[in-house]
Amino acid sequence: MPLLAALPEDRLRALWSHSLPRRHHAGEVILSAGEPAEYLLLLLRGRVSVATTTAAGRVVRFGDWTGPCAPNKVAVIDGRGHTATLTAVTHCTVRSLPRSRFEELVDDVPAVRRHVLRLLAQVRRDGLVEVTRHTVAVLAPELLALRATESGPRTSYRRNHMG
Structure with a gap:
């Protein structure tokens, strides 16, 4: 994953120890629009669809992201919450890194x-x-x-x- 590619092995292990592993089945909502962005989602395997629903009820699709990637980086960076819903298109393996740990990485x-x-x-x-x-x-x-x-x-x- 490009975001973490330059991390030394010991830092990567520490990061993994502070993140929560999860698995999601196809069709399962992983993150919902409106939720606070308290965790950076590290999509290790699988594909997610990113979409939102307008006030008028129209669904706007932003596209699909395939792991490895961190599809909610912007929401975590700005701290204002998720503006879109991430739904598993395929079986997904993820890790959730607390926002504070991600901010430490950005600082350090x-x-x-x-x-x-x-x-x-x-x-x-x-x-x-x-x-x-x-x-x-x-x-x-x-x-x-x-x-x-x-x-x-x-x-x-x-x-x-x-x-």
């Missing part, structure tokens, strides 16, 4: 800190790209309509007075 291990910083930069970049796409999709028709109304009189003026 430069490689983990760099990984988290890259993740946050990517999340920010993806968010900016999405905002830009949304803004263009919303504003482009309005700008085209505005340009058409602005160029209409000028074209007409030129034809009538300059031509």
Whole structure:
């Protein structure tokens, strides 16, 4: 798992001793939207689906994650809770690392800190790209309509007075 790849063996053993092993069957909810993010989920084997339900009842799927990975890193980092539900697509083997232990890793291990910083930069970049796409999709028709109304009189003026 990239997040833990640079850890020395002794640190990895200590981490494992502080994490809780669990297994989940296909179809089982592992984490629910709205729950506090008290543990970093280390998905060792298996695949999870990540989705949320809007206030209007529409299900929005964010995709599937296959282990090894830590699919709830952002929720654990920002501490504001899970914004999506993780459901096992296949049989999953996980370990749950207390948030305080994860924060210690971020504080103490430069490689983990760099990984988290890259993740946050990517999340920010993806968010900016999405905002830009949304803004263009919303504003482009309005700008085209505005340009058409602005160029209409000028074209007409030129034809009538300059031509």
